[in-house]
Amino acid sequence: MAAGPTDESIAMKYPPQNSEPTDAETRREIAPVVCYPVTTLPEPDMALYRAARQNLTLIDTIIMPPRAAKCFRVPAGHFFRIVSVDGPQVGDLNLWNAHDLNERFYSGKTRALHGTHVSTGDRMWSSFPAMRPMATITHDTLDWYGWDADGGSVHDVIGTRCDPYTNDVLNGSDYHYCCHSNLTRALAEETGMSLQEAEPLVHDVCNVFMCTGFTQDTKQYFMKASPVRPGDYLEFFAEIDLLGACSACPGGDCSTTHSSDTAACYPLAVEVWKPAEGALAHWQGPAVNGYSGGHGA
Numbered sequence: 552m553a554a555g556p557t558d559e560s561i562a563m564k565y566p567p568q569n570s571e572p573t574d575a576e577t578r579r580e581i582a583p584v585v586c587y588p589v590t591t592l593p594e595p596d597m598a599l600y601r602a603a604r605q606n607l608t609l610i611d612t613i614i615m616p617p618r619a620a621k622c623f624r625v626p627a628g629h630f631f632r633i634v635s636v637d638g639p640q641v642g643d644l645n646l647w648n649a650h651d652l653n654e655r656f657y658s659g660k661t662r663a664l665h666g667t668h669v670s671t672g673d674r675m676w677s678s679f680p681a682m683r684p685m686a687t688i689t690h691d692t693l694d695w696y697g698w699d700a701d702g703g704s705v706h707d708v709i710g711t712r713c714d715p716y717t718n719d720v721l722n723g724s725d726y727h728y729c730c731h732s733n734l735t736r737a738l739a740e741e742t743g744m745s746l747q748e749a750e751p752l753v754h755d756v757c758n759v760f761m762c763t764g765f766t767q768d769t770k771q772y773f774m775k776a777s778p779v780r781p782g783d784y785l786e787f788f789a790e791i792d793l794l795g796a797c798s799a800c801p802g803g804d805c806s807t808t809h810s811s812d813t814a815a816c817y818p819l820a821v822e823v824w825k826p827a828e829g830a831l832a833h834w835q836g837p838a839v840n841g842y843s844g845g846h847g848a
C-alpha cells in the first residue's frame with residue numbers, strides 16, 4: 552500500500568514523499584493551544600465607546616472612486632466609518648500614525664492576536680517598535696454574517712492587497728489600478744512624496760467587506776461575493792492621530808476576478824465623526840510599547 556496520509560488526515564496539495572511514522576495519529580491528535588491567549592491584552596473600554604458613538608457629528612466625507620484610493624485623516628478620539636454607498640464593493644485599508652509614517656498597521660500581528668477576520672471589539676495593532684492599538688472596531692453592520700459553510704467570513708487580515716507584481720507573475724501583464732498602486736498614488740498625492748518614496752510605506756491591509764477564507768482541502772486563500780450592501784459600514788475609533796488610505800478594489804465585490812477592469816466596481820466612502828464635547832473625558836490614548844528595546848545585546 553502506498554504511504555500517505557490516513558483517512559483522518561487531509562492531504563497537502565502535493566502527495567507526500569515521506570511515509571508516516573507509526574505514531575502519526577497520536578502526534579496529530581494533540582489538542583491545539585492558542586498562540587497568543589488574549590486574556591492579558593488590555594481591554595478596550597467598549598462601554599465608553601458605545602456611549603460616545605450615540606452622539607456623533609459628521610465632520611468629513613471622502614469618496615473613493617471605483618479602482619482608486621484616497622487618503623483621509625482622523626484625529627485621535629474620533630470615529631471613522633468605511634461605508635458602502637452604491638453597490639457591493641470591497642475596500643483595502645492602510646493606516647499610519649499621522650506624525651510618523653513608519654508606525655503603520657501590522658496586519659500579521661493583528662491576525663495573530665485576533666484571528667483571521669476582525670469585527671467589533673478587535674483592534675488594529677501597529678508595527679514595531681510602537682506596537683499598540685491604532686484603532687478599535689466599534690461597530691460592524693455585517694457582524695450577523697459570522698462564518699459560512701465554506702469557512703468564509705468578512706473583514707480579513709489574511710490577504711495582503713492586490714498588486715501589480717503578483718499580477719505580472721501570474722498573468723504576465725501590466726495592470727496599474729490594483730489596490731497596491733491605488734494606495735501608493737493616494738499616499739504620494741496626500742504627502743507630496745514621489746511614488747518611489749510612498750510605495751514602501753504601503754503595507755498589508757485590512758480587507759474591509761471582503762468575504763474570504765481558506766479552502767477546506769488545500770487551505771488556499773479564497774474569496775467569494777461580499778455580502779455588503781449600500782448602507783453597510785465598518786466603524787473604527789481612532790486611538791491615535793491617524794492618516795488612512797482606502798482603495799476601492801478593482802475586484803469590486805470580489806466574486807470573480809481582480810487585477811483587471813473586468814469586475815463591476817462601485818465607490819466607497821470614508822466618514823469621519825466627532826463625539827460630543829466631554830464624551831471621552833476619561834479616555835486616554837495608548838502609550839507606545841513598553842519593551843525596553845535592548846534585544847539582549
Ligand SMILES: [Zn+2]
Binds near residue numbers: 643712713729802
Ligand atoms: Zn484590491
